[in-house]
Amino acid sequence: MGMAHRVYLAGPDVFLANPQQAGELKKRLCATYGFEGVFPLDAELKTAGLDLREIGLRISAANEHLIQTCQLVIAQITPFRGPSADVGTAYEMGYARALGLPIYAYTNVEEDFLARTRDFVGATHARAGGAIEDTDGLELESFRLVDNLMLAGAIELSGGCLSSTATTPANRYTQLSAFEQCLRVAREAMRSPRS
Amino acid sequence: MGMAHRVYLAGPDVFLANPQQAGELKKRLCATYGFEGVFPLDAELKTAGLDLREIGLRISAANEHLIQTCQLVIAQITPFRGPSADVGTAYEMGYARALGLPIYAYTNVEEDFLARTRDFVGATHARAGGAIEDTDGLELESFRLVDNLMLAGAIELSGGCLSSTATTPANRYTQLSAFEQCLRVAREAMRSPRS
Numbered sequence: 001m002g003m004a005h006r007v008y009l010a011g012p013d014v015f016l017a018n019p020q021q022a023g024e025l026k027k028r029l030c031a032t033y034g035f036e037g038v039f040p041l042d043a044e045l046k047t048a049g050l051d052l053r054e055i056g057l058r059i060s061a062a063n064e065h066l067i068q069t070c071q072l073v074i075a076q077i078t079p080f081r082g083p084s085a086d087v088g089t090a091y092e093m094g095y096a097r098a099l100g101l102p103i104y105a106y107t108n109v110e111e112d113f114l115a116r117t118r119d120f121v122g123a124t125h126a127r128a129g130g131a132i133e134d135t136d137g138l139e140l141e142s143f144r145l146v147d148n149l150m151l152a153g154a155i156e157l158s159g160g161c162l163s164s165t166a167t168t169p170a171n172r173y174t175q176l177s178a179f180e181q182c183l184r185v186a187r188e189a190m191r192s193p194r195s
Numbered sequence: 196m197g198m199a200h201r202v203y204l205a206g207p208d209v210f211l212a213n214p215q216q217a218g219e220l221k222k223r224l225c226a227t228y229g230f231e232g233v234f235p236l237d238a239e240l241k242t243a244g245l246d247l248r249e250i251g252l253r254i255s256a257a258n259e260h261l262i263q264t265c266q267l268v269i270a271q272i273t274p275f276r277g278p279s280a281d282v283g284t285a286y287e288m289g290y291a292r293a294l295g296l297p298i299y300a301y302t303n304v305e306e307d308f309l310a311r312t313r314d315f316v317g318a319t320h321a322r323a324g325g326a327i328e329d330t331d332g333l334e335l336e337s338f339r340l341v342d343n344l345m346l347a348g349a350i351e352l353s354g355g356c357l358s359s360t361a362t363t364p365a366n367r368y369t370q371l372s373a374f375e376q377c378l379r380v381a382r383e384a385m386r387s388p389r390s
Contacts, residue, residue: 015334056338060348081315082277088343090282094289120276139210143251148283153255
């Protein structure tokens with residue numbers, strides 16, 4: 001490999017108590033596999049004098065710019081405050097997918113999406129056609145995919161891969177074995193490009 | 196206006212009991228404002244003989260293709276099974292944003308994101324620096340934006356706009372006044388392009 005491929009590290013890791021440390025751990029693992037990890041907090045922002053709203057928008061623009069400088073994404077899609085992945089991560093997956101980047105993803109929860117959604121919504125009913133809905137009449141996706149079909153599709157159709165493992169609640173967002181598996185597969189893919 | 200601009204109608208509307216009807220209502224409103232509405236279920240898919248997983252992936256690919264044929268997006272970001280928007284919608288916003296489309300969005304819940312997240316996670320603590328975290332030690336975003344900063348940034352930075360209204364729980368995903376406000380603003384923007 002020549003210049004190291006840059007990997008955008010999407011995920012709710014930015015919400016951890018020490019996100020810089022979490023980012024450094026991931027970057028070190030990336031380096032082990034010949035990649036350069038790019039963490040959402042890497043952009044140096046000048047925020048002096050800005051209000052909270054403006055700071056949020058600057059971070060958004062900076063993250064989009066960082067994705068544009070990367071050649072692939074590894075997204076943590078461990079369910080976050082609900083049955084699905086963090087929406088910021090989902091957004092970034094869509095952004096990267098439209099740029100043509102391969103989307104690798106991992107989750108530290110192995111329970112399937114339908115089961116997670118059932119747990120979350122509580123009572124469900126079967127519709128006449130067999131579809132399952134919650135008590136608000138909203139359907140539960142039951143395609144046997146890891147999450148919403150757009151996320152699962154991105155991983156599959158972009159040439160990335162999904163890695164999952166189970167862990168304890170305390171390690172839910174920090175466990176890196178499934179992340180490392182993505183790096184392993186991505187390194188193989190870079191060595192023997194498909195096209 | 197010459198050929199009608201095509202609007203991709205992103206949102207959890209596809210999970211409603213009668214999504215086709217919900218899509219038709221939105222399309223009729225689009226036509227009133229000179230737009231052609233494009234609903235995620237519009238693609239005609241051949242799914243005979245396919246397993247559930249494969250059907251899900253086909254829908255994903257079809258939706259991405261539909262977005263590519265559109266000139267703008269109006270996304271319903273009403274909170275869905277958690278404090279944030281539906282992840283499929285978030286993904287599609289990111290996808291469209293990377294293609295350079297303006298992202299209009301509406302929500303039928305006016306409570307702010309921090310308040311919604313507090314309600315969802317229950318107990319919170321203040322970190323030493325003043326940030327707020329949940330009992331799992333994960334930070335709550337407090338940028339005074341409508342949702343995760345990537346979603347809010349997409350709306351603001353793409354030249355779209357956000358419209359919000361309050362409604363009853365029964366109309367949470369079907370109320371169309373804020374949707375119509377997006378159409379109104381989008382029509383104005385099309386008549387007097389910024390650049």
